[in-house]
Amino acid sequence: MQNNEFKLSFLGGAGTVTGSKILIETNDKRVLVDCGLFQGLKELRLKNWAPFPIDPSSIDELILTHAHLDHCGYIPLLVKKGFKGAIHCSHPTKELAEIILLDSAKIQEEDAERANSHSYSKHEKAEPLYRVSDVVQAMKQFETHDTHEWVILDNDIKFQLLNSGHIMGSTFVDMRVIDKKIVFSGDIGRTKPMLLYPPAKIKDADYIILESTYGDRVHSQENVKEELLRVIEDTFERKGILMIPSFAVERTQELVYLLHELKQEDKLPHVKIYLDSPMGVNSTNVYNKYGDWQNISGYDISRMYDDIVFVNDFEHSRATVLDKHPKIVLAGSGMMEGGRILHYLNNHISEEKNTLLFVGYQGEGTRGRQIMEGSKEIKFFGEYRKVNCQIRTISSLSAHGDQNEMIDWLRHFQQAPTTLFLNHGEAHQADALRTKIKHELNWDAEIPKLGAEYLLK
Incomplete structure (x- = not known):
């Protein structure tokens, strides 16, 4: 890559709602945004057992948007496989992630034990993806930050976390890479959440990665x-x-x-x-x-x-x-x-x-x-x-914004980004949101496939 270039890779959460993992690479740094488990269909769950697309020890930093398994559930395995960098998140996210990951590990251990004792595993011996001890080790690498606090990773990359209104502690990532501004939405909440404050607004970005979980529908307005x-x-x-x-x-x-x-x-x-x-x-x-x-x-x-x-x-x-x-x-x-x-x-x-x-x-x-x-x-x-x-x-x-709420959140950007990427949605959901965005904002959008890489500058 040239000195003014960086790479964006979709290692998960593309073409599906689960398994969120987005990699940002410069010549000097590899930063992973989210590290979730694939869930649902067996063909997706099997991806959790596949070799990680890159050497985990080559990743320098991890930024976690929030504590749902499809965003944080793979972290203990990443650490087990050699990741030694800091895991950046909000204060509530660290506490919730520990609860959720410990529960995930216990369930996996119990399921493996039950499968072995009842002999309904198709494998010689069922094993958990990771254990409680792996979670304990991973939690040692967490570093917490306030929202609006700028975190400098090196001369080329810095970021701040902003409230996304999805769950307690959930954030989206406002990142500077070289001289470009990238926004990773994580999961965007409702315009009027029941318990939380609504998602923060942002005015501009060169690149936006936006979730599309409910990109094909509008939530019921019933009480x-x-x-x-x-x-x-x-x-x-x-x-x-x-x-x-x-x-x-x-x-x-x-x-x-x-x-x-x-x-x-x-x-x-x-x-x-x-x-x-x-x-x-x-x-x-x-x-x-x-x-x-x-x-x-x-x-x-x-x-x-x-x-x-x-x-x-x-x-x-x-x-x-x-x-x-x-x-x-x-x-x-x-x-x-x-x-x-x-x-x-x-x-x-x-x-x-x-x-x-x-x-x-x-x-x-x-x-x-x-x-x-x-x-x-x-x-x-x-x-x-x-x-x-x-x-x-x-x-x-739902804690996810619907099609109209996604559009409303995008309206606060004063102009179209160079590229809008739609991820974290099944194909029909992302495509429906792309069509709606084109109709409402006249913006084009890219729907990346799993494993897709983009050279940006």
């Missing part, structure tokens, strides 16, 4: 609280159990806030609400610690968990699973690929009186996507269960 109340009332009329697979970070806290408001308004039926997610409980503690990231009152933050039963140990969880009385259960994981929600579904998904409520994105190939698309049988712990319960969806609870 979320009223939708939730209808689902609750319908379920309890049938004396059923309402099961809500919920992402531990943001979605769980939003649901608790909505349930708290319904309780305050005296609209909620008299019923127990369980949060059966160790990760959800731990994440909630982080939310309570960082009130300055939240756009709600300190009073609401302190009171919204008063009516929630926190399920911590395994025996309490097992008893709650086996109890058939009407109740509301929030449990992970959000796409039903692991976690305690699987035990509830294994026991209750076949009963018509119960309800499974989707409140978040369901990735391609996940159990959640299969059920949303009408699968009548789903496999849990090596055995199939009939899907007879009621299936409901509240789409307007």
Whole structure:
């Protein structure tokens, strides 16, 4: 490369929502933005086991936009394979990443152990992708920063983190590379988030990398609280159990806030609400610690968990699973690929009186996507269960901006960038957003393929 050139490579999150990894290279520095796990379809998950596209020890720095597995989940493996640089992120992101990565490692260890003991692994011996000890080692390399704090990596590269309004601690990256300005969106939140402040605005960039998770749709404008109340009332009329697979970070806290408001308004039926997610409980503690990231009152933050039963140990969880009385259960994981929600579904998904409520994105190939698309049988712990319960969806609870909100965020740029790249979306989602951007802003957009490299200057 010439001295005024640098390279942009899409090592993940291209053509799919998961596995975010974007590499910036100058002649002197390699910087990775995000390092997520591929999730969903088996062909995607297998990529987690493939050799990393470049030598991890050759990467100098890693910038993490936020603590979701599809952005941070590969970090322990990267460290295990030789990455020794700093991992830069916001203060809440470090704390949430530790919770999420430890949970991921424990689930992988348990799944491998279960597969070996029940002999339903197709491999000679099932192994986890990484272990708890690998997470402990990776956390030693984290360095935290305030938003709007400029971090100088060398003479050619510096960056600042700005609030993206997606989850607690989430940021997008405003980076200078040589004499160019690059913006990495990470995941952009809603224009009016329920708990957080809206995404920060920025006026100019030479290059923009923008997510396209919901590039093909506009979220429902229905009142979320009223939708939730209808689902609750319908379920309890049938004396059923309402099961809500919920992402531990943001979605769980939003649901608790909505349930708290319904309780305050005296609209909620008299019923127990369980949060059966160790990760959800731990994440909630982080939310309570960082009130300055939240756009709600300190009073609401302190009171919204008063009516929630926190399920911590395994025996309490097992008893709650086996109890058939009407109740509301929030449990992970959000796409039903692991976690305690699987035990509830294994026991209750076949009963018509119960309800499974989707409140978040369901990735391609996940159990959640299969059920949303009408699968009548789903496999849990090596055995199939009939899907007879009621299936409901509240789409307007998404933490991702929709097509219109992405356009609104782009409108704050005073002119078109040299190149706009659309990533972090399935092909049809990115293409729909590209078409909309062309129509609304008259900007062209590039949709990179996995492994694509661009020489920029």
